[in-house]
Amino acid sequence: xxxxxxxxxxxxxxxxxxxxxxxxxxxxxxxxxxxxxxxxxxxxxxxxxxxxxxxxxxxxxxxxxxxxxxxxxxxxxxxxxxxxxxxxxxxxxxxxxxxxxxxxxxxxxxxxxxxxxxxxxxxxxxxxxxxxxxxxxxxxxxxxxxxxxxxxxxxxxxxxxxxxxxxxxxxxxxxxxxxxxxxxxx
Numbered sequence: 730x731x732x733x734x735x736x737x738x739x740x741x742x743x744x745x746x747x748x749x750x751x752x753x754x755x756x757x758x759x760x761x762x763x764x765x766x767x768x769x770x771x772x773x774x775x776x777x778x779x780x781x782x783x784x785x786x787x788x789x790x791x792x793x794x795x796x797x798x799x800x801x802x803x804x805x806x807x808x809x810x811x812x813x814x815x816x817x818x819x820x821x822x823x824x825x826x827x828x829x830x831x832x833x834x835x836x837x838x839x840x841x842x843x844x845x846x847x848x849x850x851x852x853x854x855x856x857x858x859x860x861x862x863x864x865x866x867x868x869x870x871x872x873x874x875x876x877x878x879x880x881x882x883x884x885x886x887x888x889x890x891x892x893x894x895x896x897x898x899x900x901x902x903x904x905x906x907x908x909x910x911x912x913x914x915x
Contacts, residue, residue, distance in 0.1 A: 739807040743830050752797060758806030766844030769872045769915050770813075773842045776913070777870060778814045780906045781838075791818040791837065792827060799831040800839070802858040810855055814840040816901070835863035837900055842870045856880055866900055872915040877908055 736758025737745075745760070752763040774795060782793045797811025815836040819825050822834075839859045841852060856867050860882050869878040877896055879888040890896055892909045 736806050739801050739804075739809050739831055742807070742809055752811070754797075754811055755807055755809040757803065757808055764844070764846040766842070766846065770842050770844040772914055773870055773872050773911060774813045774840075776911045777840055777842070777868075777906075780911070781814065781816055781901075781904070784901065784904045785816065789819055789825070791816055792822060792825070794827075794832070794836075800836060800859075800862070801831045801833045802862045808858060810858060812836070812839040812855075812859070813842045835859075835865075837864070838866050838868065838898070839864050840868045840870065843872065845873075866898060868896070870911065872912055875908070875912045875915065877911070 737755070737760070738758070739755060742755040742760065752765065754761050754763060778793055778795045785791045785793060794815050794817070795813070797813070798815070799809050799811055800815065802808045802810050809831050815832075816838040817832070817834065817836050821837070836859075841855060843852065852869065856869070859867050860880075865882050867880040869880065871877070875892055877890040877894075879890065879896075879898075881888075890908050892912070894908045895905050896908055896911070897905045
């Protein structure tokens with residue numbers, strides 16, 4: 730549901746985003762409300778963020794972001810999307826510092842966790858925005874199906890992982906987690 734009448738910039742969105750009661754994104758200059766995703770969504774987000782952080786932090790490999798921190802995916806008109814979780818290698822962040830506003834560099838990985846209210850065409854639109862920005866890999870975790878779709882920009886085929894499989898990535902050396910562990914409790 731669009732709640733803005735005229736197109737606004739990412740900078741203007743930063744000023745007003747916190748004035749809204751619910752979750753919002755900026756999509757091609759329009760503020761778009763999103764529904765609260767629910768407890769399973771939050772649990773799975775916490776699990777994947779925790780696994781990524783546990784992998785990245787000891788060696789200072791990069792930063793893990795959560796809670797729709799905000800990635801500017803398009804300009805003119807601007808879009809600011811909120812991946813559920815994303816990762817950026819440390820060397821891509823000046824001195825490891827994180828900006829106060831939106832992230833304007835492509836993350837190395839974006840993770841979307843499906844909620845009961847998500848519509849697949851909108852999820853695909855976000856995946857395409859991430860790829861257009863230069864994100865090389867996107868994971869879509871589906872708690873209801875207990876499955877993970879691994880989307881890679883240069884891959885010919887989509888990889889789908891289920892219980893019994895191990896999630897790894899060529900872009901995240903030595904990262905590995907059992908798919909079942911990410912959905913424990915769902």
